[in-house]
Amino acid sequence: MLRPLIFFAIIVVVLIYYRDSSTTPPARTPPPALRPTPAVPVSESLRTSHRRTVAVGDLHSDLAQALAVLRMAGIVDNDSNWSGGSATLVQTGDIVDRGPDTIALYNLFDKLRTQAKEAGGEVVNVFGNHEVMNLGGDLRYVTEEDYASFGGRQKRREAWDVRSGWLGKQIFGQFNITYVHHGHTVFSHGDMEAEWAQLGVEEMNDLAHEAIWNSNYRAPIFQGTGPIWSRSHALLE
Ligand SMILES: *[C@@H]1O[C@H](CO)[C@@H](O)[C@H](O)[C@H]1NC(C)=O
Numbered sequence: 001m002l003r004p005l006i007f008f009a010i011i012v013v014v015l016i017y018y019r020d021s022s023t024t025p026p027a028r029t030p031p032p033a034l035r036p037t038p039a040v041p042v043s044e045s046l047r048t049s050h051r052r053t054v055a056v057g058d059l060h061s062d063l064a065q066a067l068a069v070l071r072m073a074g075i076v077d078n079d080s081n082w083s084g085g086s087a088t089l090v091q092t093g094d095i096v097d098r099g100p101d102t103i104a105l106y107n108l109f110d111k112l113r114t115q116a117k118e119a120g121g122e123v124v125n126v127f128g129n130h131e132v133m134n135l136g137g138d139l140r141y142v143t144e145e146d147y148a149s150f151g152g153r154q155k156r157r158e159a160w161d162v163r164s165g166w167l168g169k170q171i172f173g174q175f176n177i178t179y180v181h182h183g184h185t186v187f188s189h190g191d192m193e194a195e196w197a198q199l200g201v202e203e204m205n206d207l208a209h210e211a212i213w214n215s216n217y218r219a220p221i222f223q224g225t226g227p228i229w230s231r232s233h234a235l236l237e
């Protein structure tokens with residue numbers, strides 16, 4: 001009585017074994033084109049490019065919409081804290097003007113910069129034409145709510161001073177006119193024309209900071225063909 005049972009059990013085990021192995025998908029071999037080719041050196045920047053890069057432009061003093069966009073991109077959580085892990089967030093300028101939330105937005109970026117660093121990520125801020133206009137005293141697009149949030153026009157002017165104002169110092173220290181990501185992608189607020197690109201990133205960033213420090217808002221880098229104003233590529237048909 002025992003023998004047929006054992007025999008039966010063995011058959012069941014064998015059947016299960018074969019069933020299992022036959023339902024296991026065959027090991028996948030990558031298509032030839034995707035096989036790594038060790039002969040070709042893979043640069044560090046390309047190997048790390050699986051890290052997310054999120055870029056966002058003109059936020060224009062609108063905190064609610066800015067947070068909605070950053071949440072949607074998985075960059076901040078519901079408490080407006082960094083949730084982007086090792087991602088890079090590039091803000092391509094024009095945080096200010098046209099709305100009420102100027103202070104809240106610059107403070108948000110300042111906080112996220114620190115939180116991102118702690119999480120292995122990064123926040124990059126690029127000058128827009130509106131940052132440069134405000135630093136240079138061109139206040140055409142500043143709203144009344146914005147003035148009120150600073151405590152009036154005089155207080156606002158003081159805050160934007162690059163030598164002594166809390167916001168001016170922050171922007172001067174944390175913003176650049178252009179940024180190259182992983183050595184292969186250029187970010188700027190406007191288009192990057194060849195005559196500027198050939199100077200290189202460091203030269204352009206130096207020129208912009210030097211001009212701001214010297215209150216030279218008529219410097220060529222801030223003119224129409226420069227990186228904060230140019231639309232030449234966008235207008236190409
Ligand atoms: C965040 O807020 C959204 C909308 O209010 C909600 O649907 C979502 O569940 C919240 N997420 C967490 C983790 O609380």
Ligand SMILES: *[C@@H]1O[C@H](CO)[C@@H](O)[C@H](O)[C@H]1NC(C)=O
Pocket residue numbers: 079080081
């Ligand atoms: C968000 O950041 C604030 C200030 O750093 C902190 O007090 C708070 O606990 C954070 N919230 C979460 C969910 O981490």
Ligand SMILES: *[C@@H]1O[C@H](CO)[C@@H](O)[C@H](O)[C@H]1NC(C)=O
Pocket residue numbers: 173174175176201202205
């Ligand atoms: C601005 O750019 C310069 C040179 O391109 C770089 O050394 C500096 O770290 C940058 N500043 C910030 C805040 O990223």
